[in-house]
Amino acid sequence: MGKGRWVAIYNEFNMFDAKRFVSGLPNLPGVYRMLGKGGEALYVGKARDLRKRVASYFNKHGHGPRTQLMIGQVDSIEVTATRFLRSLALPT
Secondary structure (H helix, E strand, O other): OOHHHHHHHHHHOOOOOHHHHHHOOOOOOEEEEEEOOOOOEEEEEEEOOHHHHHHHHHHOOOOOHHHHHHHHHOOEEEEEEOOOHHHHOOOO
């Protein structure tokens, strides 16, 4: 197996490090976007406390099958923190 092939296999198993990511989030209101490998939006949500809400996806057990499937597909998460909860109104 050549060196280039090993890197390709390694990258297929590269997983999103949720614990590390969550530890850097602020305890502020905001919007979070869970993205798949292709950058597609898997879920968009809002939270009064970004750190607590995003951590709840990775710390709790007993999620429904749909949520478990989504969590398994997360490649990255984007967040936008705000100072005020009322600024979280998402356009419809």
